[in-house]
Amino acid sequence: MNMPVVDTAPPEPSPPTPQSVLEQVFGYATFRDGQQQVIEHLCDGGDALVLLPTGGGKSLCYQIPALVRPGTAIVVSPLISLMQDQVEQLQAQGVRAAYLNSSLDMDVQMQVQDTLREGGYDLLYVSPERLLQHHFQAQLQALTVSLFAIDEAHCVSHWGHDFRQDYRMLGQIKRRFPDIPVVGLTATADVATQADIQAQLNLQSPLIYKGSFDRPNIRYRVMSKYKGFDQVVAYVKQQDGSGIIYCNSRAKVDDLNAKLYRQGFKSAAYHAGKDADEREFVQRQFLNDKVDVVVATVAFGMGINKSNVRFVVHHDVPRSVESYYQETGRAGRDGLDAEALLLFDEKDSARVKQWIEQGENAERTDVELQKFAAMESFAEAQTCRRQVLLNYFSQFSDSACGNCDICLDPPKMVDGVVTAQKVLSCILRLEQQAATQYVIDVLRGKQLRRLQEAGHDQLSTYGIGKDQSDSYWHNIMNQLIHQGLIRVDITANAALRLTEAARPVLKGEVALKLAVPRLEFKPDKKARHAPANYDRTLFVRLKHLRKVLAEEHEVPPYVVFSDATLVDMAAKQPTSTAAMLDISGVGQTKLARYGEAFLQLIDDYLNKELA
Numbered sequence: 001m002n003m004p005v006v007d008t009a010p011p012e013p014s015p016p017t018p019q020s021v022l023e024q025v026f027g028y029a030t031f032r033d034g035q036q037q038v039i040e041h042l043c044d045g046g047d048a049l050v051l052l053p054t055g056g057g058k059s060l061c062y063q064i065p066a067l068v069r070p071g072t073a074i075v076v077s078p079l080i081s082l083m084q085d086q087v088e089q090l091q092a093q094g095v096r097a098a099y100l101n102s103s104l105d106m107d108v109q110m111q112v113q114d115t116l117r118e119g120g121y122d123l124l125y126v127s128p129e130r131l132l133q134h135h136f137q138a139q140l141q142a143l144t145v146s147l148f149a150i151d152e153a154h155c156v157s158h159w160g161h162d163f164r165q166d167y168r169m170l171g172q173i174k175r176r177f178p179d180i181p182v183v184g185l186t187a188t189a190d191v192a193t194q195a196d197i198q199a200q201l202n203l204q205s206p207l208i209y210k211g212s213f214d215r216p217n218i219r220y221r222v223m224s225k226y227k228g229f230d231q232v233v234a235y236v237k238q239q240d241g242s243g244i245i246y247c248n249s250r251a252k253v254d255d256l257n258a259k260l261y262r263q264g265f266k267s268a269a270y271h272a273g274k275d276a277d278e279r280e281f282v283q284r285q286f287l288n289d290k291v292d293v294v295v296a297t298v299a300f301g302m303g304i305n306k307s308n309v310r311f312v313v314h315h316d317v318p319r320s321v322e323s324y325y326q327e328t329g330r331a332g333r334d335g336l337d338a339e340a341l342l343l344f345d346e347k348d349s350a351r352v353k354q355w356i357e358q359g360e361n362a363e364r365t366d367v368e369l370q371k372f373a374a375m376e377s378f379a380e381a382q383t384c385r386r387q388v389l390l391n392y393f394s395q396f397s398d399s400a401c402g403n404c405d406i407c408l409d410p411p412k413m414v415d416g417v418v419t420a421q422k423v424l425s426c427i428l429r430l431e432q433q434a435a436t437q438y439v440i441d442v443l444r445g446k447q448l449r450r451l452q453e454a455g456h457d458q459l460s461t462y463g464i465g466k467d468q469s470d471s472y473w474h475n476i477m478n479q480l481i482h483q484g485l486i487r488v489d490i491t492a493n494a495a496l497r498l499t500e501a502a503r504p505v506l507k508g509e510v511a512l513k514l515a516v517p518r519l520e521f522k523p524d525k526k527a528r529h530a531p532a533n534y535d536r537t538l539f540v541r542l543k544h545l546r547k548v549l550a551e552e553h554e555v556p557p558y559v560v561f562s563d564a565t566l567v568d569m570a571a572k573q574p575t576s577t578a579a580m581l582d583i584s585g586v587g588q589t590k591l592a593r594y595g596e597a598f599l600q601l602i603d604d605y606l607n608k609e610l611a
Contacts, residue, residue: 018043021067022060025093027565027587032057034209038183039064042147047174047206048183049153049198053213054329055307058185059086062149065181066123067095071144072116073123076131077151078164081283083125085305090123092559094589099125116143128166137176145180148173150201153184154322157196159367160189162322167200174202187213187329188322191394213325213393217332218340220385221405222378223518224478225343226471228315229256233263235341236293241310242286245295246327248316248352256315257295270296287556289547298323306556307334308563314342317349319356320371321378321392334564344379346481347436350488382411382515409518416514417505420480423473424506426461427486427496435494440465440473475517483512534571538605542566545601549594560594561585573602 014020018039022028031039035057038048042065052058066073077083083099090097098121100112116124117139130136154160155167174182184197198206225231232245247253250271257269268282268291279299285291287306294300298318312331318324324342332338352372359365374392381388386401400407426439434442441448442456445463456462465473477496480486485502489495504510543557543566550557561569565585574580580595581588 016068018064018068021064024588025067025095026060026064027093027581027583027585027590029582029584032211034211035061038207038209039068041207042181042183043068045179045181047181047203049194049203049206049208050183050185050211051189051194051209051213052185052187052211053215054187054326055215055333055335056187056211058151058187061185062147062183063090063095063123066146066149069146071146072119072121073146073149074131074140075123075125075149075151076128076170077125078128078155078167080127081280082151082305083127085287087123087125088555089305089559092553092555092590092593093587095123096121097123097125100130101125101127113139119144128164128170131173132166132169140177145177147181147183148177150182150184152186153197153201154186154189154193156184156200157189157193158364159192159196160322163364171200171202174204178204188326188393190322190392213390213395214386215329215332216401216403217335218328218338219403219405219408220328220340220342220389222342222344222381222385223405224471224475225315225345225348226474228343228345229259231343232256232313232315233259235313236260236265237263239311239339241292242289242306242308243293243311243313244300244309244327244330245293245313245315246300246318247295247297248348250297252315253295253297260293260295265293266291267293267295270294270300272297272299284556287558288550289557298327305333306330307558308336309333309338310336311339311341314340317342317344317352317379318375319352319368321374321389322371324375324378325389325393334558334562336563336567342379344478346478346488347494349376350494382406405518411515411518413513413515416476416479416512417508417510419476419514420485420505420512421508422461422464423477423480424485424498424502426459426464427498428506429459429461430456432497433492433495436474436477436496437470439477439496440470443473444468444470472517476514479514534567535573536570538573538602539566539570541601541605542569542598545597549597553593561590561598569598569602573606575599575603575606 018036022031034052038050038061041048042062050058050061062073062075080101080103083101087097087099098112098115100109104112115121150170155162155164156170157163182201182203184201184203189197223231236243245256247256250273253269253271257267260267268285270279270282282291282294286294309331312328314324314327318327328340331340353369356365356368356372359368378385378388384400384407385404387397390397422443423439426443427434430439430442441451442459442462443465445466451457477486481488484499485505487497487499489497505512546557546560546566550560562585565583568583572579572583574583577591577595580586580591580599586595
């Protein structure tokens with residue numbers, strides 16, 4: 001008797017969808033605002049321009065279509081470190097990803113190209129220079145390319161704050177591969193830059209998605225800089241967790257790092273004067289939580305994808321609002337509370353303007369001077385910092401944020417005529433030839449040989465300000481500079497000069513309001529964006545387990561799970577694989593790789609609690 005033939009072949013797996021990839025690979029239940037719209041548009045073959053803040057989920061906008069569409073996605077990234085970081089995280093989620101750049105030796109490069117030809121990658125990260133090579137483009141012609149993603153797309157535009165010549169030529173990609181979708185992505189682009197990106201990349205009827213530039217979990221603070229290094233050390237002592245401190249010169253980076261190190265901080269210095277191996281080592285130590293604070297020039301930039309940076313300090317004023325926004329955006333990418341502190345000094349501003357004016361390209365110099373003027377306006381603002389920042393990016397807001405220094409501790413304005421007269425008179429009696437500190441020394445009546453030798457201890461203004469500190473008078477002078485009564489003459493050793501507007505103040509003919517100087521770091525008021533209730537003891541144990549597993553797997557801790565994922569675990573306390581999959585940031589690959597260890601720890605913890 002013939003038995004019926006039964007087909008025992010497993011059913012064909014259903015093709016991936018954006019939702020299934022989001023859940024199973026990346027471990028998230030829902031899309032963030034705008035993501036689904038962009039992803040579906042790219043999956044359907046359309047071009048797009050995506051403007052989302054740092055930490056706003058830009059990467060998923062091209063990573064998910066890369067896993068839904070057939071073939072390999074080519075991602076253009078400007079920095080080697082950024083490529084390595086993205087690939088490391090994708091591989092941890094089970095995605096077939098690689099990068100191709102000059103940091104790889106020739107044998108590894110050949111191996112990557114062989115795997116590429118065999119269709120072995122879902123995503124390949126390359127530099128713009130690599131993508132523009134004719135032989136590389138010829139290789140791509142023979143492959144199925146799912147899409148091209150241009151990360152940090154503001155680098156394409158002359159109007160952008162970080163223009164790069166190699167990026168300018170990326171428009172040829174759309175001409176050579178007209179049927180393949182191209183997406184440009186950036187966190188920082190004003191209106192002029194947005195229009196230029198579309199034109200330069202030859203995007204065809206693109207979907208333009210502009211998300212909110214607001215990062216509500218970041219608290220913005222600005223303080224008058226007096227003794228910058230000392231202020232930074234005092235600030236860092238109050239902080240908990242990882243941080244980045246930006247300085248505008250290599251010498252300052254090395255000096256401040258040495259000062260922090262001597263105070264017992266786990267800090268390291270990073271700038272372009274150090275060799276590549278040393279920079280790579282510092283970056284790895286920071287990513288692996290072996291170093292808490294990195295003091296750096298802006299060379300320590302876009303490659304930092306560490307999600308649990310809790311503070312960013314600018315020891316010196318940045319050259320544009322875009323740079324400031326991008327650098328502060330490295331804090332709090334996990335959505336938990338973070339802070340950005342800027343130390344602002346008018347002398348720094350004068351020096352930055354001088355550097356910009358020395359540029360050789362007149363058109364570019366004008367653009368940079370306009371951008372720096374906007375940065376100064378932000379630093380000098382007496383209204384909500386977040387409103388100023390968002391308005392710059394044409395995201396107009398008429399309500400104060402409640403989470404910046406101005407909102408939390410509004411400046412107290414007082415009648416400043418007499419105070420201003422003391423300063424202005426002193427500058428006048430010093431014949432407008434003295435710099436800030438010298439004027440302060442006279443005001444405070446200091447017993448210094450140089451004052452006595454110049455006879456300045458005999459001036460009528462000598463000692464009239466001795467009841468206040470150096471830092472108080474420094475702040476007052478900055479305010480008078482901001483209000484246009486004093487200017488800093490950078491051609492004469494930063495001597496202070498009076499403007500015409502000072503005359504009626506000296507004569508007492510006009511009213512003048514000044515803010516009471518803020519000279520110390522006050523304990524923070526309660527943040528608006530505190531994380532959900534969670535078991536902090538369990539959270540500490542989860543972090544320890546993460547560190548152990550990260551060392552075992554030779555990846556940075558945040559690649560195992562972010563702090564936000566651990567907070568969710570400590571709040572929900574899952575005890576089954578199904579419950580673990582409901583934790584934000586836990587996908588199938590990470591569940592298989594790490595789930596058992598975390599479930600065991602939570603189970604043990606709960607049983608001890610009940611005992």
